[in-house]
Amino acid sequence: MLDPMPHAPEPAPPAGGLLPVVPWVALDRRRYRALRRGGRARPAIVLGRPAAGRATVVFVHGRGGYPAQFAALARALDPVADTAAFVWEDRARLVPSAEALRTDVLALPGRVAIVAASLGALLPAYLGATDPDGRLGSLGAVYLNPLIGGSRWADADRALAVLGDLPALRWLHDVKRLVQRTCFPPVVQDLAPESAFQQAVFGRASRPSSFAHATKIVFTERPGAEPDVRASRVRRFFGRPRRELLARMGDVVDVAAEHRTGHAAPLANAAIALGPIVEVLRGLGAPASSP
Numbered sequence: 001m002l003d004p005m006p007h008a009p010e011p012a013p014p015a016g017g018l019l020p021v022v023p024w025v026a027l028d029r030r031r032y033r034a035l036r037r038g039g040r041a042r043p044a045i046v047l048g049r050p051a052a053g054r055a056t057v058v059f060v061h062g063r064g065g066y067p068a069q070f071a072a073l074a075r076a077l078d079p080v081a082d083t084a085a086f087v088w089e090d091r092a093r094l095v096p097s098a099e100a101l102r103t104d105v106l107a108l109p110g111r112v113a114i115v116a117a118s119l120g121a122l123l124p125a126y127l128g129a130t131d132p133d134g135r136l137g138s139l140g141a142v143y144l145n146p147l148i149g150g151s152r153w154a155d156a157d158r159a160l161a162v163l164g165d166l167p168a169l170r171w172l173h174d175v176k177r178l179v180q181r182t183c184f185p186p187v188v189q190d191l192a193p194e195s196a197f198q199q200a201v202f203g204r205a206s207r208p209s210s211f212a213h214a215t216k217i218v219f220t221e222r223p224g225a226e227p228d229v230r231a232s233r234v235r236r237f238f239g240r241p242r243r244e245l246l247a248r249m250g251d252v253v254d255v256a257a258e259h260r261t262g263h264a265a266p267l268a269n270a271a272i273a274l275g276p277i278v279e280v281l282r283g284l285g286a287p288a289s290s291p
Helices: 029-037 067-077 094-107 118-129 158-163 171-183 187-191 196-202 231-238 242-249 270-283
Strands: 012-015 019-021 044-047 055-060 081-087 112-117 140-144 215-218
Touching (some): 029 067, 044 094, 055 067, 055 118, 055 270, 067 081, 067 112, 067 270, 112 118, 112 270, 187 196, 196 231, 215 270, 231 242
Parallel strands (some): 019 044, 055 081, 055 112, 140 215
Antiparallel strands (some): 012 019
């Protein structure tokens, strides 16, 4: 839930007794950091206005992100969907936030699509891979530059990636994990490809996403500049090539070359993500008219 924002209106009572209504598009970087520093935000979906019986698009920011990054997309989607934001602490371990997202998504009425960026895409990806009963099978999702297999920086630098794979030097990975626990935010532990979190989403024993059929994946990164685990190491950790991991999550969207300008491109240019979102909404049975 979210306590009142500094110098902002009080949150309205929970919509339908479930989720709070707050002006989340006003949560820019400064306000969002103030909320988190004050400990007044715990993982929850907040609605921009009371649910009106339309489809709901839930935005999930990435590392260092904030809800207002999605304001342009929210405005563009206004004719066809209600919008909401998931507020969460992106420096904390990922499973508690993912489970909070699961609880709130299941509380939303009607059709729901999640639009998640970068690190934030790991939360719905975890939900889809840990949904054996298919309770989330009616969801839709759009992932914007998701971190496939975690982060290359949480994996290792190039020297450790080579030396740590030698049997006599496996202890280097224990040193790495100790450094991660003591010197970095807790989330880094869940971004290492060998972590329980990444294995639950991508590992040999993981399940394909229960809503892969209604998921679009958008990549706009320049070749070689991707922040996720290097493709050459994906099979080693997960037993499958990268393209197979992606197929188990959803369909990769063909992005025009001029839009492949970097990791933040879909947030800087709302038009990149708008088409895939509308396509997912149509697949969920939302109105066919484009925003």
